[in-house]
């Protein structure tokens with residue numbers, strides 16, 4: 195039991211921090227634009243595919259650096275020549291634009307790389323168990339993911355709270371007019387934040403690709419979870435995104451690890467059921483089975499009891 | 511230094527500025543007086559590009575109408591808005607840092623100057639600007655703009671709603687700004703400070719200037735004061 199909790203905790207944090215790499219950019223971009231960027235996870239997917247192709251020719255480590263930069267530049271171009279142009283027609287147009295972009299990127303990915311899962315692997319020097327605990331291995335690559343995401347988290351925190359650029363970003367989000375009149379180029383700041391947000395998503399894709407698989411559906415799989423996170427955390431709140439990322443990361447790993455069913459729960463209260471009853475499927479429903487929908491259950495609960503999200507204060 | 515010719519501006523369909531003409535010379539303190547709602551704030555906003563301007567706005571001989579707000583600020587125009595628009599979630603120090611346009615350039619003002627003039631701000635340097643008193647917020651917005659080292663600063667109703675003692679402090683700061691060779695365009699409703707420190711004054715009626723003169727001339731002109739200023 196102890197090792198189960200230990201590994202679930204560790205895996206949950208790895209997943210949570212990875213999710214935060216996407217959620218942080220998405221929520222910052224939301225604060226600026228006022229709309230959710232449906233294509234955000236597509237940049238995550240592009241990160242994985244770019245890194246895969248680069249790794250074939252130049253190795254994993256070059257891909258780790260170059261792929262996020264490429265994705266970031268692409269994001270900046272999308273903001274500068276796409277979203278900024280669409281912006282004049284309002285939020286609905288922006289939403290439709292990002293929605294269309296998500297489909298477009300998925301189609302392009304399938305066109306170039308095909309529908310199958312790519313053989314994008316962790317580098318050989320990270321293919322060993324870092325340590326063994328109660329007979330269970332913890333892969334070095336997971337530790338590497340952990341180090342990268344913690345590093346990014348600290349960097350982001352320092353930039354946003356300690357640097358002048360961070361101040362200007364906050365100011366541009368809350369009072370764009372005043373910020374511009376103090377001489378700061380607000381559109382450039384927005385383009386930069388969009389680009390960096392996409393680059394972070396790309397980086398998440400680069401390191402998640404070998405662990406979670408590099409396939410055309412990967413944007414959709416993670417994208418919907420990331421949306422849940424920013425809504426649960428509170429739209430526009432970075433703290434909320436962080437807490438919700440960890441929460442959902444842990445929720446998912448624990449649910450998969452703890453193999454309990456409704457039946458076990460009922461037996462705890464000395465209730466037994468008729469094995470032939472029509473509701474049999476319900477009684478035998480187990481936690482790992484419902485793990486994938488747990489985030490959405492949480493979303494529904496939050497929307498009912500705290501519509502602004504855990505840390506949100508924005509009227510929606 | 512600033513030359514505004516036949517300036518028009520609109521909010522939706524309403525024609526707010528209807529041909530505004532005025533100028534501010536190098537090192538000059540010029541006041542823009544008038545009752546509420548005549549378009550004084552809109553005039554400044556049009557100059558800063560916050561409201562789209564129609565007409566000619568020349569700063570140091572160059573046309574600036576049509577430029578973006580941050581470009582106009584970088585030309586050397588500073589703007590202190592009327593509603594004490596501090597960044598409430600940032601500390602006093604961070605607000606002042608936000609005013610700096612170019613970290614590499616040492617301008618006329620350093621943060622230390624601000625703290626010397628207003629010891630209150632030094633004491634509360636690491637306090638969120640949102641919890642300052644109205645007077646302190648007014649000082650902070652003015653100081654924040656000065657940190658960007660403008661050559662001409664446009665200040666919108668800095669004394670509105672402030673206690674007499676703080677109004678006097680605002681007056682002192684305006685004198686200090688002028689002493690350092692910065693031109694001032696001061697928007698006011700009340701006459702006291704404007705008459706004391708201005709070189710020239712304009713009185714604005716509905717969307718255009720109705721009077722221009724020196725403080726002494728305006729003091730002598732009871733008819734203009736009655737018709738356009740007193741409530």
Ligand SMILES: Nc1ncnc2c1ncn2[C@@H]1O[C@H](COP(=O)(O)OP(=O)(O)O)[C@@H](O)[C@H]1O
Nearest residue numbers: 521522526544545546547548549550551552553
């Ligand atoms: N954002 C706005 N939208 C529509 N009308 C406005 C807006 N701001 C000001 N006005 C109108 O423009 C006119 C001039 O306003 P303003 O320039 O603020 O006057 P002043 O600063 O001289 O008191 C007023 O009639 C006011 O109602």
Ligand SMILES: [Mg+2]
Nearest residue numbers: 550551552592
């Ligand atoms: Mg006004």
